[in-house]
Amino acid sequence: MDTIKPSLLTRKLSAFVALSAHELAALERLQLRRRTFVVGRDLVHQGQSKQAAYILASGWVCSYKTQPDGTRQIVDFQIPGDFLGLRSVLLRTSDHSFEPITEIQAAEVQAADLLEAFATAPRLATAVLWAASRDEAMVVEHLVNLGRRDADVRMAHFLLEMGSRLALVGMGSQEGYDCPLTQYHLADALGLSAVHVNRVLRQLRESGLVTFRSGRVSFDNYNHLVKLADFDPDYLDLTGPLLK
Amino acid sequence: MDTIKPSLLTRKLSAFVALSAHELAALERLQLRRRTFVVGRDLVHQGQSKQAAYILASGWVCSYKTQPDGTRQIVDFQIPGDFLGLRSVLLRTSDHSFEPITEIQAAEVQAADLLEAFATAPRLATAVLWAASRDEAMVVEHLVNLGRRDADVRMAHFLLEMGSRLALVGMGSQEGYDCPLTQYHLADALGLSAVHVNRVLRQLRESGLVTFRSGRVSFDNYNHLVKLADFDPDYLDLTGPLLK
């Protein structure tokens, strides 16, 4: 099942920065130390420090914060090709937790390895910075989602965003994608109750827009869904600036 | 009215990283090119690129995103001593707008100046990275606020957070602080309607917790407010890791 081909991270970064063979090799070297993690056990826990970063090779992860009253807010999901805990390794502090949603494979990256790779291949730093910046832009978009959109639009936007992200690594299209999330995950990410998530999903399904069922998201009418969600399919493509 | 003393940014960073005289000088040099901006005219507009960054010397700014339907979501507020548009200058892209809330004074910083300062005083880069990271942590906390807290708790948390931030630059205490925001600003930041903001403020005031009136936030019962909001007064103090 495992690929020998270029990693997904390579694939993603190459879509935005033309990396040389030397740079590509440095990038691949970072991903040698593969580890497997099982569902449920947190990779990094809120408040821990001195952690490694990871490059996700397969499986889904979510990063979240838990409140004293037990409710949690999922900040973002990580999919194959994504960095995980990049900030915590650079700053040696972590302000939220990471939980595998499926069994995952990830390459562990020490701060020293990362810095060495940057020294060898400086443009790599730019590319990684771009990736981190894209992640931050998604958190901001997530913020707008929570603050200013109704539950149905919020859901539509979220499903479309995941679709675009997955398409970047060849795991999705305008037809749909495989999605291991439960409705509880959606609830914790979108600031809704699980019951209401179910209601919204039913409504979207019955409107012929999108179907979320048994681990699969199917876009029944991609264009109408994009219109409902005011979704800009290009907002993740912060292309241009880095192409020089 | 203007201070000759060390800038507020210096003051803030010094609370977390012990900077040498050489580093302090480099930091001050960044802040020579002062400019004044008036209320209402955006500093950086959504989608623009090739912008300068700013270090805010006086006044308040908000960063926000506007949606096609006209509603807006305020992502964060910047107060004296804060960076503004740091990411857009490094990546030459801007995904949201900045609007002065009061008349402001800010120092314009070109990407080249910043990089030169980093080269001269390497630890400065760490300090600035720390500041950027703290800003990102606040956005995440903001996300949790919107997703998982009721309007009253959300408001309480927000007022306390601004208080802590202002205290770091000597502009606030547990007594309260001067606050130029209108209830519309609060609404756009907290994902509420202006009418509901008013209701919530009244409730908090009548509960004897906090009073928001005529440009002033007064903590009537700081401890109870902290308890209501589940506010961790230390979460902005990402101290420790950088002190080595």
Added chain:
DNA sequence: CGGCCATTTGACACCTGTCAATGTCTGTGG
């Protein structure tokens, strides 16, 4: 087959938004 987990559904309460009107304050111009 018997749990266990996720999904689904209905009833009901309540938090929050919307609409509309009024009050307060400040600055401007007659």
Added chain:
DNA sequence: CCACAGACATTGACAGGTGTCAAATGGCCG
């Protein structure tokens, strides 16, 4: 000095979105 406009704050009535509670259904696995 007063009238007025405009921005912001305040209040009430009402509707609707969303949460909570509770129960039923369905699928998966030991």
